[in-house]
Amino acid sequence: MNVGVQREADGRLLVTLGADKREVSIRLSATDLRALVGSAHWSERGTLRAGESGGAPVFWVSDGNQANLLIGHDDATRDDAITVPFRVLGEIIRGASRSETPVAFTQSYEPPPPDADLVRRLRTAIASVPELHDAYLVARRTAWLDQEKLELGVVGELAVSHSRRGIEAVRTAVAPFGPSSESATPLDWCAYSQSPVPDDVRGAGIRLT
Numbered sequence: 577m578n579v580g581v582q583r584e585a586d587g588r589l590l591v592t593l594g595a596d597k598r599e600v601s602i603r604l605s606a607t608d609l610r611a612l613v614g615s616a617h618w619s620e621r622g623t624l625r626a627g628e629s630g631g632a633p634v635f636w637v638s639d640g641n642q643a644n645l646l647i648g649h650d651d652a653t654r655d656d657a658i659t660v661p662f663r664v665l666g667e668i669i670r671g672a673s674r675s676e677t678p679v680a681f682t683q684s685y686e687p688p689p690p691d692a693d694l695v696r697r698l699r700t701a702i703a704s705v706p707e708l709h710d711a712y713l714v715a716r717r718t719a720w721l722d723q724e725k726l727e728l729g730v731v732g733e734l735a736v737s738h739s740r741r742g743i744e745a746v747r748t749a750v751a752p753f754g755p756s757s758e759s760a761t762p763l764d765w766c767a768y769s770q771s772p773v774p775d776d777v778r779g780a781g782i783r784l785t
Contacts, residue, residue, distance in 0.1 A: 579671065601630075608627045611626050632648055633647075643659070644660070686780050688713050698753065707746075710772070712731050743768065750763060
């Protein structure tokens with residue numbers, strides 16, 4: 577996929593995405609870009625409205641691995657769609673920096689706050705998901721512009737042969753710990769895939785399996 581980023585006279589970014597002889601142009605304001613960078617949940621399986629294309633709003637819909645850009649009146653009624661790997665978002669952000677748009681984005685992991693009861697309950701829940709054979713409770717710090725956010729989450733590795741079944745099982749297991757739960761320290765996010773748990777998560781997190 578080819579990515580072009582340039583600043584327009586009104587200060588917005590014109591992002592051009594080209595793939596398979598198709599080209600889509602999206603205009604992003606500084607507010608749109610901050611939303612893409614700073615949103616806590618959309619990139620983990622959510623929907624975020626940011627930017628416009630041909631006068632229509634653009635919805636970024638994530639499946640946890642990549643984003644589908646839906647262009648139209650809403651995220652269900654669309655005129656066009658294009659699939660965008662998350663690395664492309666990184667290219668857009670780097671392009672914004674080169675265009676002197678004041679956006680910076682960093683993430684790091686650190687030990688979670690001490691909560692023996694949460695760890696015990698999470699271990700019990702995770703034990704019901706044999707497909708998740710490596711999992712850690714960790715805190716993730718996200719910083720952008722003059723803001724930062726510290727969030728509690730679980731990172732895990734799924735067995736390759738049972739990944740589809742495992743994804744649904746993990747969702748069910750961690751649902752009682754979500755942001756809307758009554759837990760004193762609810763989870764803000766959960767990331768699980770067939771890839772090994774990153775070393776920085778291992779070093780900072782508490783093992784649950």
